[in-house]
Amino acid sequence: MSSSPSVPDPATEPTGPRAGHDAPENERARRLTDVVTRLRRTLRSAIRTDYPWESLPMAQVELLQSLAAAPLRVGELADRQRLAPNTVSGLVGKLLEAGFVDRQADPGDRRTARIALTPAGRRQLDDWQQAHERRIATALGTLSPADRDAVMEALPALDRLARALAETTAAPE
Incomplete structure (x- = not known):
């Protein structure tokens, strides 16, 4: 009598050419x-x-998230996103056109401007966040209680991992 082979769980089993090596x-x-x-x-x-109304590219959403706490200069946004300033300038231009951000005078340096969320940008960011929260909540609801607990218990360690990665990428070149 032969037993059927077990199907590997892709989340727990190594795969690919280097698996096991x-x-x-x-x-x-x-x-x-x-x-x-x-x-x-x-x-x-x-x-x-x-x-389907969600059409913002992730890079633009991440800029809006960075601006949620306070207005920032383009250079500060570039540093936070680890992007080139000219790339951030282009993204900011698209957000300006959409009415999600505006330019404000920088009280500390009149030669520069800070980028700030507009009320429309705040609504867009809030809608985006709520949509993601609903989607994740629905998916979490399909998991067993033990899996949901495991995911939630992993969050502090994942947060520390994210911080450790941010620290290593923020090191001077």
């Missing part, structure tokens, strides 16, 4: 990278399917 820490990093990439891609795709 990497050091354990490299394999964990590869698996985490894979899951995070799939999670971001799936969420981005799902939000556009579920909420």
Whole structure:
């Protein structure tokens, strides 16, 4: 009597040409990278399917998120997003055209301007956030209670990982 082969769980089983050949820490990093990439891609795709009004590119959403706390100069936005200032200037231009941000005089340096969210930009960001929260809440609801707990218990460690990554990428070149 033969037993049916078990189907590997892609979230827990190594895959690809290097599976089983990497050091354990490299394999964990590869698996985490894979899951995070799939999670971001799936969420981005799902939000556009579920909420077709959402048309802002992720780079523009991330700029709006950076501006949520306070207005910033283009150079500060570029540093926070780890993008070239001319790239941020182009993104800011599109957000200006959409009416989501405006330029304000910088009280500390009259030669520069700060970029600030407009009420329309705040609404757009709030709508985007709420849509994502609904989508994630729905997906979390499909998980077992143990899996939901595991996801929530992992958040503090994932936050520390994000901070550690930000610190290593912010190091001087």
